[in-house]
Amino acid sequence: MSKFKETVNELQPYIITYIIILAIAIIGFCYAGKYIAEQKGRSPTEGVLFGLLGILGLVILALLPSKDKSELTEAERIAMTAEEAEEKDVLFHNKIRFGYLVITITLFAWYLIS
Numbered sequence: 001m002s003k004f005k006e007t008v009n010e011l012q013p014y015i016i017t018y019i020i021i022l023a024i025a026i027i028g029f030c031y032a033g034k035y036i037a038e039q040k041g042r043s044p045t046e047g048v049l050f051g052l053l054g055i056l057g058l059v060i061l062a063l064l065p066s067k068d069k070s071e072l073t074e075a076e077r078i079a080m081t082a083e084e085a086e087e088k089d090v091l092f093h094n095k096i097r098f099g100y101l102v103i104t105i106t107l108f109a110w111y112l113i114s
Contacts, residue, residue, distance in 0.1 A: 029054055033061055041067040 033051025034044045036058065050057035 025054075026052065029058065032058055036061050040064065 030048045030051035033047035033049070035047070037044055037047025037050070040061075042061075042064070047061060050061040053060070
């Protein structure tokens with residue numbers, strides 16, 4: 001049993017490194033799956049789930065047929081339009097917030113200088 005403990009103690013730094021590399025690889029596969037799914041007109045969630053399967057999932061996702069916008073149901077088109085409108089709204093509000101941030105920093109810097 002002591003030999004087992006010695007082996008585990010020797011490999012412990014490598015195990016942590018392995019777990020970190022594995023986590024980064026899983027995240028990378030999920031992002032790649034999300035990207036491929038979006039390019040094929042499919043749900044990003046579907047891409048992330050296929051990404052969890054690793055290289056095999058990405059190959060399967062790449063071989064799936066693309067979903068044309070003409071094939072979408074009316075409900076999916078309405079949801080997609082609503083999502084696009086929401087994204088534009090969020091982008092607009094982010095620009096306004098960024099403007100407020102720039103003005104605040106400028107005023108604070110001006111206050112410190114004077």
